[in-house]
Amino acid sequence: MTGLSRRHMMEVTPSSSGPSGQNLLVGKVFTSTIGGHPSETGPIINATDQDTTTRWISAASNPALLTADLQGVYTLTQVRIIWAADTVNNHTISIFADGSTYTQIAGGETDGSQKQVIDYASFDSTPHGRYLRITCIDRHDEATSGGWGNSIWEVEAYGTIDNSVPVGTISDFNAITTSATSVGLSWAYSGAAITGFTLKRGTTTLATLAANTTSYSDTGLTAGSSYSYSITASYQAGGNTNTPSDTPSHSLTEPRLFLSLARPACPGIICSLAESDPVSKPGSAARGMVA
Numbered sequence: 001m002t003g004l005s006r007r008h009m010m011e012v013t014p015s016s017s018g019p020s021g022q023n024l025l026v027g028k029v030f031t032s033t034i035g036g037h038p039s040e041t042g043p044i045i046n047a048t049d050q051d052t053t054t055r056w057i058s059a060a061s062n063p064a065l066l067t068a069d070l071q072g073v074y075t076l077t078q079v080r081i082i083w084a085a086d087t088v089n090n091h092t093i094s095i096f097a098d099g100s101t102y103t104q105i106a107g108g109e110t111d112g113s114q115k116q117v118i119d120y121a122s123f124d125s126t127p128h129g130r131y132l133r134i135t136c137i138d139r140h141d142e143a144t145s146g147g148w149g150n151s152i153w154e155v156e157a158y159g160t161i162d163n164s165v166p167v168g169t170i171s172d173f174n175a176i177t178t179s180a181t182s183v184g185l186s187w188a189y190s191g192a193a194i195t196g197f198t199l200k201r202g203t204t205t206l207a208t209l210a211a212n213t214t215s216y217s218d219t220g221l222t223a224g225s226s227y228s229y230s231i232t233a234s235y236q237a238g239g240n241t242n243t244p245s246d247t248p249s250h251s252l253t254e255p256r257l258f259l260s261l262a263r264p265a266c267p268g269i270i271c272s273l274a275e276s277d278p279v280s281k282p283g284s285a286a287r288g289m290v291a
Contacts, residue, residue, distance in 0.1 A: 019078050019119065024070050024157045026050065030134075034064040037149045047152050052115070055084050058149035064088075064136040068155075072167055073097065076127035076159035078119055079106065081134070084151035085114040090137040093120060095129035102133060112140045115153055130167075132157055166192030166235045175229060182219040185229060189214075198232040 025048045032044050035058065042057030048068070058064050079093055089109050096102030105127045106120040136150040168191020178184040185199070189211075197209045199216055206218060221227065 019080050019156055019158045021077070021158045023050070024074060024159060025068060025132075025155060028068050028070065030056075030066040030068045030155070032056075032058060032064055032066050034058040034061050034150065040149075042151065047155050050154070052082060052154050055151050055153040057084075057151045058136075060139075060142075060149045062136060062138050062142075062150065064150045066134040066136070066152075066155075068132045068157075070130055070132060070157070073128070073130045073162040073165040074157075074159040075162060076105070076123070076132075076157060078121045078158045079132070080117065080119050080154075080156040080158075082153035082155075083110045083116045083118065084153055085116075086112045086140045087148055087151040088136040088138075089140045092135045092137065094133040094135065095127050096131050096133065097129045102131070103127075103129070110140075127159070128162070168192045168194065168233065168235075170231060170233060173229075173231060178217065180223045181221045182217055183221060183227065183229075184215065184217050186215040187231060189233060193236040194233045195236050196234060198234070200230050200232070201227050 028048055029045050030047055036043060037057045037059055040057045042055050044056050044066070046054040047056040047066070076095065081093075089112070090107075091110070092104050092107035094102040094104045103125045105123040105125050107124075108118075110116055110118070134152075134155065139148065139150060168189060171188045171190070173187040174185070176184050189197075194211045196211045197213060199206045199209060201218060207216060209216065218227070218229075
């Protein structure tokens with residue numbers, strides 16, 4: 001969504017009434033493509049902590065993409081954002097079921113006032129999906145802002161769940177080096193019934209595995225090289241969902257679509273084989289060093 005000019009932006013259509021129902025973002029945390037502000041404390045968890053006296057503050061850079069997993073497929077009825085003053089200006093709101101194809105459902109500009117509350121309820125497209133994204137395109141008076149970043153006091157989302165869509169979770173997708181030429185992969189799965197997994201190294205399929213499989217050994221590798229891995233689960237209901245994993249926990253979404261979760265742009269977990277002392281670091285960006 002980079003490069004959008006103001007003349008191409010849609011106008012914000014505020015709702016005439018406040019939100020109703022359960023806030024879908026309770027207990028959820030956005031991820032951000034922009035890190036925190038170097039001198040101001042405002043972690044990303046503040047944007048969904050149900051406390052309008054705390055806020056998220058990023059470094060002074062754009063665009064900033066915030067993505068949250070609703071942990072289910074929903075048709076949204078309303079999104080409420082409380083914007084901080086003189087920070088984010090042009091912005092969009094999108095929803096998607098995967099990490100590459102998303103639908104813009106709202107957007108516009110803020111007025112730069114303190115704690116501006118905007119309720120988005122008149123959507124431009126059907127707001128149906130699992131992942132909610134806010135794109136902060138630019139900021140007010142960037143040249144004279146003194147280094148202020150993007151900032152939001154609170155985000156809320158409301159809607160109805162689509163129980164016809166199978167949902168599951170792949171968790172603890174880790175990689176460790178087991179020898180100078182091999183990598184051990186492990187994971188866990190819970191959720192809707194699946195027929196099995198497809199495991200890839202880069203774009204190459206390594207194996208098609210049974211649904212109860214939780215580990216695999218990739219052998220015949222070259223010391224001093226780096227390898228990326230992704231895993232695909234196929235639902236019994238049909239279709240498949242791809243879950244590239246560069247963090248310890250990743251979730252599946254509905255069939256027939258590809259998913260990239262916590263950081264959608266990342267390709268998968270990385271395991272580096274190099275000539276060094278043995279070190280194993282499974283987890284966020286799993287890397288291993290071998291002798």
